[in-house]
Amino acid sequence: MAQQPEAGRRAPLNRERVLRAAIALADEGGVESLSMRKLAQELGVVPMALYKHVPNKERLLDGMVDTVVARIDFPASGSGWKDAVRGRVLSARRVLVRHRWAAQVIESRTGPTPAVLEYLDAMIGTFRDGGFSVDLTHHAMHAMGSRLLGFSQELFEGSGSADPNGGTDPNGAAETNDGAEALAEAGAAMAAKYPRIAELAAGVAHDAESVAGDRGCDDQFEFEFALDLLLDGLEKLHEQGWTSAGPPGSAAT
Known part of the structure; x- marks a missing residue:
């Protein structure tokens, strides 16, 4: 009698599965944390097995980009x-x-x-x-x-450079008291030197959930x-x- 396949046997490794796993890892921990070794561990294979499907990390990143871009909707007919x-x-x-x-x-x-x-x-x-x-x-x-x-390249690539609060929590929460005081002083100095930037930064609100990438504005x-x-x-x-x-x-x- 032919032996039945084991329950829960992993799907065969292929390029699509490699890319899906790489995207999931990048979604979870950021692309900086992604490595061929970590990806191999996630897939339950040795790193060399990946190279049949993606020759190096740059080609892996290319494939991840193409997979993501392919998910963009087509326009409605007409x-x-x-x-x-x-x-x-x-x-x-x-x-x-x-x-x-x-x-x-x-x-x-x-x-x-x-x-x-x-x-x-x-x-x-x-x-x-x-x-x-x-x-x-x-x-x-x-x-x-x-x-x-x-996505777009913004004028200010982070809130700290234009934040009159120096990047501190508006309710006063900070890493340390000394750090909070230093940040507040730096923010006050920035606001005094660049009052229009400070005015603009203080007068707008941003939805962190809708930011694409790491640009706060x-x-x-x-x-x-x-x-x-x-x-x-x-x-x-x-x-x-x-x-x-x-x-x-x-x-x-």
């Missing part, structure tokens, strides 16, 4: 160019909020990965199919930048505000027949 672009960008942002390490890894690549290239090609196609000239599409892609993939409202400004501006330029050969409002030839 959407106009503006709704299609907005919908895909906000879907991309939702994906990156779920995988907070992904923006950092996308930025670290020496060139776009295949899934990113496919995504950008589709975005260009959306503008072109919407009647945009090659010229305006070119400038639109530059203006949108990384926002197309759901990129919450969902700010992201959509800038996205809509860009799309509204592109819509006006498109309607005006804008061309880079002349000022806004000049007819394309």
Whole structure:
């Protein structure tokens, strides 16, 4: 009689399973904590077994990026160019909020990965199919930048540099009393030297749950505000027949 498969036997190792496990580890502990050895332990294999599917960590990161980007929703059928672009960008942002390490890894690549290239090609196609000239599409892609993939480079990359409280808890909680006093003094000095920055930092609130990556000043409202400004501006330029050969409002030839 043929022996029955053991209950609970692990699924065969393949590239998809390797990438899924790597993404789960990065989601849990950050991409900095991910290593081939740790990934092998998670999968219950020796590290050498991974190299049949990903030749090194850089290719592993490439595959993780492509897996995540492939999860971005396609636009609804029949959407106009503006709704299609907005919908895909906000879907991309939702994906990156779920995988907070992904923006950092996308930025670290020496060139776009295949899934990113496919995504950008589709975005260009959306503008072109919407009647945009090659010229305006070119400038639109530059203006949108990384926002197309759901994240953006912010002016202040952390709240500490612009925080008039010096990064302390607003209720007074701090690591130590001495540390709190030093931070408060530094914050007061910063506010005195740069009062407009301090005013701005003190006057806005940010939703930590909607931040993609580790930049404290990129919450969902700010992201959509800038996205809509860009799309509204592109819509006006498109309607005006804008061309880079002349000022806004000049007819394309």
